[in-house]
């Protein structure tokens with residue numbers, strides 16, 4: 073039996089759920105196909121960075137999420153190397169520590185409320201596309217869609233069906249993970265350090281349990297080898313000087329971490345987003361964040377295409393804008409992990425002295441904080457829009473919650489919007505000297521200028537004929 077939809081998303085992880093909500097909010101018929109029967113109870117990510125919080129703010133979800141977690145303003149990478157997030161130019165100058173399932177829960181609630189259909193227990197095995205659409209093969213049926221997005225994680229069936237390679241390498245093997253109770257939890261929200269051949273990281277959940285990562289260069293075994301509490305205690309003591317009175321575990325696992333990126337994020341009518349498109353080491357906590365930001369970039373473009381309103385090149389700009397960001401994240405998380413793993417005492421000393429000194433230089437510190445938080449990530453022709461107060465009430469990121477473009481300009485700009493009212497919200501800035509600015513639904517700036525060039529900008533962005 074063949075069913076039909078406008079956009080089919082494979083995978084109800086954070087990437088697929090954010091995208092589904094954006095498309096449904098734009099009135100697009102969207103189906104999410106997810107092989108899991110139930111919600112995920114395994115938490116992988118637990119760090120939500122500032123730029124992701126801004127995207128959630130533009131969807132009315134950030135304050136609720138922030139209330140679930142703890143805020144880290146000084147991100148300690150190892151020894152004395154800190155990244156100061158507290159000066160970031162954002163409402164959210166911190167890393168929020170909250171489990172991935174809290175993010176997924178909010179995004180799923182929003183997607184369903186907007187009308188997205190989430191089909192669980194449905195496994196995609198193949199796809200093929202023609203000029204008019206894409207056919208997804210499920211175990212017992214076929215789903216035909218105008219567009220398909222593979223948000224199906226690192227082992228993406230969609231990516232394989234497109235014949236795309238996933239080049240890269242394993243950077244770290246035999247990493248132990250455990251959710252544990254600690255008799256004497258660390259004073260700081262995050263405890264992290266690497267000493268010699270041992271690395272450990274401890275972060276709290278909101279329910280009294282802690283997540284521990286522990287890695288021992290001298291004990292490298294396959295992912296299937298059992299994890300014992302004694303081994304985690306011993307590695308944590310070597311790296312952090314204490315095991316914090318580690319008592320019991322509710323979950324343990326051993327995994328390896330890869331650095332890989334697909335060469336393309338679009339093939340015809342099919343797109344890749346999130347871990348299906350790129351994976352990196354967990355250092356810097358950027359995987360889920362990057363996937364959510366992919367989804368924020370793709371959603372409004374795909375909605376415009378599905379509605380027949382996308383100007384030439386808009387769908388291609390997804391790969392043009394997001395592929396370099398994926399590469400940057402691979403590089404930055406790779407640098408952190410390689411620096412953390414420096415083996416020799418002299419190398420570690422050099423790292424701590426030189427790295428610590430560099431991060432005390434304001435330009436270096438600002439760039440590091442901007443990169444890791446996502447706040448510093450601009451697209452070449454579309455810089456990030458900063459939140460600003462509006463004249464009548466509220467802020468720019470509140471005005472973005474309808475999913476439209478926002479034209480930040482005084483009332484006199486209104487006649488220019490004739491014909492594009494439904495897709496552009498006019499919002500007067502509180503500061504009358506603010507230049508006229510057209511902000512995309514993903515909170516990047518499409519155009520800045522004055523009345524004389526606004527018509528051209530609206531035409532080029534497909535907002536007027």
Ligand SMILES: Cc1cc2nc3c(=O)[nH]c(=O)nc-3n(C[C@H](O)[C@H](O)[C@H](O)COP(=O)(O)OP(=O)(O)OC[C@H]3O[C@@H](n4cnc5c(N)ncnc54)[C@H](O)[C@@H]3O)c2cc1C
Nearest residue numbers: 083085086087107116117118196225346347357359360361
């Ligand atoms: C230990 C660990 C710690 C991490 N910590 C962080 C962190 O602190 N911060 C951070 O940002 N990131 C972190 N990450 C990475 C983060 O968890 C991932 O980047 C994130 O889950 C990716 O989201 P996604 O939606 O792209 O893919 P996924 O979450 O993998 O979701 C993909 C979904 O697709 C479904 N699916 C797969 N194949 C099919 C199919 N054929 N048919 C139907 N459904 C299918 C899967 O069941 C799954 O639900 C961590 C990862 C690990 C392993």
